[in-house]
């Protein structure tokens with residue numbers, strides 16, 4: 001049975017639950033001293049601990065615990081006075097130990113909240129817990145047609161990622177969002193990402209898997225309070241996908257329920273191309289992890305002095321900082337939301353620190369650079385241009401050495417590895433033609449080539465001069481100073497502008 | 498008495514992806530029962546006032562600084578692998594999951 005999103009919302013209230021995994025940016029793994037550098041050759045960052053070899057003993061990474069406590073504090077959580085790690089047992093080759101070291105009923109942080117904004121309105125998302133665990137290895141499936149498990153003849157494992165610290169942040173069930181559930185989910189993940197970046201504990205790049213989201217969703221008939229059966233959509237890895245996954249699951253659940261069916265509790269996979277989910281494994285089979293306290297790691301008992309010291313050192317929270325910047329920059333709540341979703345706040349601030357004004361910094365990051373990032377499928381911060389270089393481009397425009405069109409070409413040049421802005425200007429010969437002689441000649445040619453237009457201008461139709469300016473710009477390949485060209489045209493035609 | 502059943506052994510075997518015959522299920526049920534029974538004797542001496550203990554040492558907060566230490570080379574890491582390909586551990590087809 002097919003229902004629309006609007007139909008679904010008329011009948012049901014969505015209940016959301018979001019589980020976000022953040023890969024910490026520590027130098028070493030959570031339980032051993034192996035490096036965590038990206039891009040290293042397969043299996044070059046392992047040791048007996050993270051390979052699960054007999055007799056190896058894990059020791060916890062102090063910075064990993066510190067990051068967990070700071071994340072917990074920033075999420076307004078209580079910090080456990082004493083907690084243990086637990087073994088989550090499962091049989092799958094991505095963990096060579098046959099268990100993942102995690103936390104079970106004693107998370108390091110619990111009972112917090114994160115305020116997020118949707119269209120200028122604050123929505124409080126309650127946090128159930130934030131706990132410490134470790135990442136798994138990376139599997140490559142060989143022999144299948146699409147690199148997926150189905151049809152694969154065997155799988156290859158790289159354990160470089162196995163053991164990298166993860167913090168899993170779990171919300172309480174989110175109700176009351178109604179039709180805005182998709183936007184709330186997206187705003188929550190965006191806000192959390194900002195928070196993580198502000199804390200400096202991870203770069204939180206979703207496209208690199210440093211921040212991953214599982215979306216739990218169920219529906220209950222509007223006006224009731226008993227939750228329905230939920231589905232768990234795994235690894236939804238962009239902000240846009242979070243929004244689409246919630247929307248698509250609301251519609252799917254409503255279709256099942258309206259048709260008199262029963263929602264199956266299961267794991268689902270999100271597909272970027274269609275924006276829909278498909279069934280994975282059902283829960284009853286999979287979820288028997290036989291958790292028990294990890295005997296090889298002693299309990300973690302953060303002293304209250306340490307916790308308070310970390311609390312005192314927290315940075316300005318992103319939402320408060322954003323409100324401050326929004327006033328300073330003079331932009332609307334809606335525009336600020338777009339800037340946040342684009343991950344542009346940091347780059348804009350850094351560009352301003354490098355000397356650009358707010359308007360031009362915003363213009364380049366939210367315009368040409370956002371377009372390019374979108375095209376390349378990366379986040380703004382990952383583009384091959386520094387805030388200093390963007391500030392330099394803005395300065396060249398401010399000095400009248402570049403116009404916007406030329407500036408875009410300079411930015412393209414920098415992104416394509418042709419060097420710093422000034423080098424690109426030189427190499428591509430992009431500076432605005434200030435040479436009065438050359439400009440004058442181009443103006444004379446334009447007038448000579450368009451006698452009809454010139455006559456109109458002489459006759460007082462000054463707006464017709466635009467065609468002559470256009471001809472000059474074309475002749476100079478866009479490098480003329482358009483304002484000066486216009487002045488010269490008027491001068492030569494004896495018209496006061 | 499713990500009383501490990503044949504069904505429980507079958508469940509554990511499935512979780513561990515082990516194929517056991519009916520005969521083996523009975524055999525292991527008896528063995529596991531004996532092992533758990535032996536361990537359970539601890540409960541006989543621990544009175545009501547003794548909390549469940551996961552760690553025998555009164556230690557907390559044993560941590561290491563976030564400093565990289567040399568690990569294994571890929572060759573060393575793979576030296577015990579039954580099969581390898583492209584500097585990776587090669588494992589059989591993973592069935593029934595995605």
Ligand SMILES: [Zn+2]
Pocket residue numbers: 029032033034045046047048049050051163568
């Ligand atoms: Zn290691």
